[in-house]
Amino acid sequence: xxxxxxxxxxxxxxxxxxxxxxxxxxxxxxxxxxxxxxxxxxxxxxxxxxxxxxxxxxxxxxxxxxxxxxxxxxxxxxxxxxxxxxxxxxxxxxxxxxxxxxxxxxxxxxxxxxxxxxxxxxxxxxxxxxxxxxxxxxxxxxxxxxxxxxxxxxxxxxxxxxxxxxxxxxxxxxxxxxxxxxxxxxxxxxxxxxxxxxxxxxxxxxxxxxxxxxxx
Ligand SMILES: Nc1ncnc2c1ncn2[C@@H]1O[C@H](COP(=O)(O)OP(=O)(O)OP(=O)(O)O)[C@@H](O)[C@H]1O
Ligand SMILES: O=P(O)(O)OC[C@H]1O[C@H](OP(=O)(O)OP(=O)(O)O)[C@H](O)[C@@H]1O
Numbered sequence: 001x002x003x004x005x006x007x008x009x010x011x012x013x014x015x016x017x018x019x020x021x022x023x024x025x026x027x028x029x030x031x032x033x034x035x036x037x038x039x040x041x042x043x044x045x046x047x048x049x050x051x052x053x054x055x056x057x058x059x060x061x062x063x064x065x066x067x068x069x070x071x072x073x074x075x076x077x078x079x080x081x082x083x084x085x086x087x088x089x090x091x092x093x094x095x096x097x098x099x100x101x102x103x104x105x106x107x108x109x110x111x112x113x114x115x116x117x118x119x120x121x122x123x124x125x126x127x128x129x130x131x132x133x134x135x136x137x138x139x140x141x142x143x144x145x146x147x148x149x150x151x152x153x154x155x156x157x158x159x160x161x162x163x164x165x166x167x168x169x170x171x172x173x174x175x176x177x178x179x180x181x182x183x184x185x186x187x188x189x190x191x192x193x194x195x196x197x198x199x200x201x202x203x204x205x206x207x208x209x210x211x212x213x214x215x216x
Pocket of ligand 1: 055056075077096
């Protein structure tokens with residue numbers, strides 16, 4: 001592999017298509033293989049890149065360890081994971097927000113030992129600590145909306161996008177916490193050793209991000 005090759009950690013799932021579209025709009029020749037392959041490493045020599053396709057929550061881990069030079073990660077993941085990486089650009093894609101939700105009958109006054117379920121235990125504990133409220137956090141890996149319905153926790157902290165999941169499960173939003181978009185992140189050592197390529201990538205992405213925002 002060429003020394004100048006940039007390894008990009010891409011999140012599989014929701015963010016993926018929007019991130020690929022941004023790269024293509026920034027004139028990176030991303031191979032069509034990307035759109036249908038089950039391969040987890042995809043070489044794109046014409047773009048001077050190699051892509052690794054990771055679980056969204058793991059992207060900052062690959063970048064922190066330097067096995068990827070750069071990556072794309074949700075702000076939610078950045079707050080939860082607290083990895084030692086530079087967050088250099090807001091890509092303004094995959095927008096959603098983090099919220100506290102509960103059943104409409106939820107009454108904070110009648111809560112004896114407050115329990116909050118979330119896929120984001122660190123973000124949740126930091127939030128409630130800042131609010132000066134002591135809560136027990138119950139870590140779940142998905143289907144968070146189940147927790148209040150089944151009586152596992154009084155409140156949940158989860159991502160809201162269309163609000164359909166909350167509505168379909170009869171939950172209501174109590175508080176909007178943080179706006180979320182995806183970020184372009186960089187390994188601190190790579191930022192020094194591959195500065196020309198990474199600066200170029202940031203500039204090209206920033207340009208298409210701004211065009212996208214202007215078009216809206
Ligand atoms: N409605 C949404 N629900 C969850 N994440 C969203 C939503 N909209 C945008 N996002 C962004 O997408 C990222 C999650 O993507 P995705 O749901 O594909 O992965 P995941 O939650 O790790 O999924 P899984 O654990 O099911 O593989 C979040 O980190 C967030 O930044
Ligand atoms: O506001 P909405 O547009 O309904 O989106 C929000 C829902 O989407 C995510 O769940 P996901 O689909 O990733 O499933 P999960 O329960 O496995 O996390 C998130 O955890 C919410 O449940």
